[in-house]
Amino acid sequence: MVINIEGLDFAYGAGKQTVPVLKNINLNFPEGEITAIIGQTGSGKSTLVQQLNVLLKPTAGEVHIGDHVVTSKTKEKALTPIRAEVGMVFQFPESQLFAPTVLEDVMYGPKNFGATEEEAKQAAEEALAKVGFDASLFEQSPFNLSGGQMRRVALAGVLAMNPQTMVFDEPAAGLDPQGQAELLDLLKTLRDEGKTIVLISHQMEQVLALADQVVVMKDGQVAAHEPVEELFARPQAWFADQHLDLPETIAFQKQMEKQGFTFEHLAKTVDNLAEQLAGQLDPAALADQSTVQKQTGGSQHE
Ligand SMILES: Nc1ncnc2c1ncn2[C@@H]1O[C@H](COP(=O)(O)OP(=O)(O)O)[C@@H](O)[C@H]1O
Ligand SMILES: [Mg+2]
Known part of the structure; x- marks a missing residue:
């Protein structure tokens, strides 16, 4: 109907x-x-x-x-x-x-x-x-x-x-x-x-x-x-302008776009956001970062 x-x-x-x-x-x-x-x-x-x-x-x-x-x-x-x-x-x-x-x-x-x-x-x-x-x-x-x-x-x-x-x-x-x-x-x-x-x-x-x-x-x-x-x-x-909030994943996505990241489609879930981002992060830079964190005893998950 x-x-x-x-x-x-x-x-x-x-x-x-x-x-x-x-x-x-x-x-x-x-x-x-x-x-x-x-x-x-x-x-x-x-x-x-x-x-x-x-x-x-x-x-x-x-x-x-x-x-x-x-x-x-x-x-x-x-x-x-x-x-x-x-x-x-x-x-x-x-x-x-x-x-x-x-x-x-x-x-x-x-x-x-x-x-x-x-x-x-x-x-x-x-x-x-x-x-x-x-x-x-x-x-x-x-x-x-x-x-x-x-x-x-x-x-x-x-x-x-x-x-x-x-x-x-x-x-x-x-x-x-x-x-x-x-x-x-x-x-x-x-x-x-x-x-x-x-x-x-x-x-x-x-x-x-x-x-x-x-x-x-x-x-x-x-x-x-x-x-x-x-x-x-x-x-x-x-x-x-409309006094409306954005969903958190999308607000985050728009922030990342300002930093120069590009997305193929709208991130409806956190998992999807992570997936789309993962391909764009430089593995070498990430490896460096995790070495630093190991040395300082930090963890990416905290
Ligand atoms: N029974 C009513 N009599 C007169 N004005 C009303 C009545 N119900 C709602 N309004 C007015 O109509 C407008 C829209 O209200 P409403 O449809 O309840 O909006 P919303 O659901 O988006 O908050 C408001 O300005 C409200 O004051
Ligand atoms: Mg109402």
């Missing part, structure tokens, strides 16, 4: 009280790819993704979601089937948990979209397994869980509806490193299953590791929209 945004403007409020936020957005979200959305706080990322599961309707322009077309005039009733196709994981989704047990909370979505009790239970169990949730916790109250566990229950709630497209609004915010690594794995699994994923993230390492293409938002407009390799090949000064 392809999603296209064409000439979209969006303003909050109505009448004289409108606050224009998004201006002339033209974007496509290719099927089966991960599109990352980055940009400063307040640049319009969350407002943008709420157009994708039609929580908000455009003020002007069109959103094409598969065969559906959404404009300012689209009736509320026509939006329900679209919401079943595009799953939305909000920022801090655990704040929306409500049911007395974990299992019931995850079953709520499928039931709401017409699944029987039995179907909903099966979907919920599968979704909970996917986020690494042990069956022994299914009957627990979600409010007795740790923050990371609550986040996973909330994620399972969206997975259980099995939407073709999934939107994640800063899903890693506030998770510990292990929780973040698990999330990264989950997103990769979903991508490998053929889901279309839209991911708002502040973490450039995560964007580099996951994204196929990146959208950079600035003041409600698209400042860049291109494959991840192209984006991070932009000069460091451009990122400073």
